[in-house]
Every structure is written in C-alpha cells, then in structure tokens.
Amino acid sequence: MKLYEELADWWPLVSPPSDYAEEAAEYIRLLRSAASGPLQEVLELGSGGGNNASHLKREFSLTLVDPSERMLEVSRALNPECVHVPGDMRTVRLGRVFDAVFVHDAIDYMTTEADLRAALETVATHLRPGGVALIAPDATRETFEPGTTLEGGDEPAGADGRSRSLRYMEWTLPVEPGATIGDVHYGMLLRERDGRVRSVHDMHQFGLFPRAIWLRLFDEVGFDAHVEPRTIEGEEYDTFVAVRRQ
Known part of the structure; x- marks a missing residue:
C-alpha cells in the first residue's frame, strides 16, 4: 500500500x-x-x-x-x-x-x-x-457505515518560507451483505515545497466481522x-x- x-x-x-x-x-x-x-x-x-x-x-x-x-x-x-x-x-x-x-x-x-x-x-x-x-x-x-471524508494538513514553513501540504479524500464503499472484505479508496493531492502538485490513488481492503x-x-x-x-x-x-x- x-x-x-x-x-x-x-x-x-x-x-x-x-x-x-x-x-x-x-x-x-x-x-x-x-x-x-x-x-x-x-x-x-x-x-x-x-x-x-x-x-x-x-x-x-x-x-x-x-x-x-x-x-x-x-x-x-x-x-x-x-x-x-x-x-x-x-x-x-x-x-x-x-x-x-x-x-x-x-x-x-x-x-x-x-x-x-x-x-x-x-x-x-x-x-x-x-x-x-x-x-x-x-x-x-454492526457499526459499519460507508461514507466519504475530506482531510489533510500542512507542514510548518521552513527557513525559506516553503512547506509541503496534503489533502485527501477517503471513500469507504458499501459492503455486500455477508461479505467480510470491504474497499476504501484514497485520492490524495500532494504539494511539494517547490509548489508542484501531484495526485496519488491508493486502495486498501479491510476486514469486517x-x-x-x-x-x-x-x-x-x-x-x-x-x-x-x-x-x-x-x-x-x-x-x-x-x-x-x-
């Protein structure tokens, strides 16, 4: 991952x-x-x-x-x-x-x-x-709920005034009745200290019992x-x- x-x-x-x-x-x-x-x-x-x-x-x-x-x-x-x-x-x-x-x-x-x-x-x-x-x-x-959250953070600025920042969406998909495995997707935007922004997609699977x-x-x-x-x-x-x- x-x-x-x-x-x-x-x-x-x-x-x-x-x-x-x-x-x-x-x-x-x-x-x-x-x-x-x-x-x-x-x-x-x-x-x-x-x-x-x-x-x-x-x-x-x-x-x-x-x-x-x-x-x-x-x-x-x-x-x-x-x-x-x-x-x-x-x-x-x-x-x-x-x-x-x-x-x-x-x-x-x-x-x-x-x-x-x-x-x-x-x-x-x-x-x-x-x-x-x-x-x-x-x-x-019994407690599982699918949904979407938006989060992220910023580094403290360095001596040159630059910092890194990250924002991400976490998307937890519905799980089929009786299934014990679910999927959660992360869509991330990463801003480097030089101002460049790139995107990353990451998918994780979780157990549900x-x-x-x-x-x-x-x-x-x-x-x-x-x-x-x-x-x-x-x-x-x-x-x-x-x-x-x-």
Whole structure:
C-alpha cells in the first residue's frame, strides 16, 4: 500500500499525532479499568507512524511492532524512547510477555477469519496471565457505515518560507451483505515545497466481522472478552477488552 511505503514520510500530514490525544486518553481509561496487577509494559501491534504511542508513552513503557520499515522510521523520529521492532501481527514472536497488548485500527487489515485469529493468537502469546488486550477496530459489522471524508494538513514553513501540504479524500464503499472484505479508496493531492502538485490513488481492503465472531475467536485463543463502547469526537465505536485467562 502506497500510503505506508512510498508515501510514509507524508504520514504526519495525513494523520497528525495531535489528533490522537482524545482517543489515547480513552484507551488509557479502558486499559486501567480492566487491569489487575501491574500495567507498565505495553506492546502495540500495527503501531504505524506511532501517533497513539506519542500519547501512551507518557503512561507506559512501549514496544512498537509494525510490518512497514518506512512507518517505523516515522515512529522512531516521533518516539525515540520506545522500542521499535519490524513484524507482522499474525506471525511476530518476541519471546517475552507484557502487561497489556494494544491493537488499533491496523487490525482492520485482517481480511479473513484465519488472519484475525492468527493476530489474536499473537496477542495472547505476548500477554502474561491476567494481562489485558485492547483491540480497537474502526468498525464491526454492526457499526459499519460507508461514507466519504475530506482531510489533510500542512507542514510548518521552513527557513525559506516553503512547506509541503496534503489533502485527501477517503471513500469507504458499501459492503455486500455477508461479505467480510470491504474497499476504501484514497485520492490524495500532494504539494511539494517547490509548489508542484501531484495526485496519488491508493486502495486498501479491510476486514469486517460481526461481534459474535470476534468474541468467539477471543475465547478460542484464551481470553475472557467483552465489548466496550469508546467515544471519539462524539462518535461511538466498538472496542474489545479482553483478559488473558490464568
């Protein structure tokens, strides 16, 4: 996907870290409400450019895992105090356990039930007994809505007064009844520091599963899980809070 590879250094304009303060506070609340025992060492799978981590690191010691080395470079610049490890959430094994594991919307890229189960097995493998998993997809089947958003940002101007800017449209298409895979298209306009503007189209696929499948898979890999609502900018999302069985 172009957004996470050739366009990775544009990520702070696509999704500024400052935009994540409210939701990071919500994740901290949910983790603390479910935790028993210590809550210090936290693993984030699919950490991307490190935007959530830039807020979570004030509360926890973070290890960040992402499959894109380009995105890890962005995160290292933002979060130099965090441990960064390349890896796929379906297969990575770090050989240690944590007090909590957090997965944000990168879980949406699990487009089959087998992929989703593999990711949840990875979460379970890296949690101490009694540890907390917090999984925050963009949508479940019950909450999904297609739609279009327009966003973007501007870099601070350099010494020469020039900066880069980006504007994009995110178009999430309707999903057929019963389908577990959907498409989202990004149309991006990128203005370079010299004033040149170019356009990029990028298409991503996401998985979409009902709550019942999520909860069954959590149970199969050793969790007691439930759904908690999280509210971000006035909108409510499903969040899965799960405790690793003893």
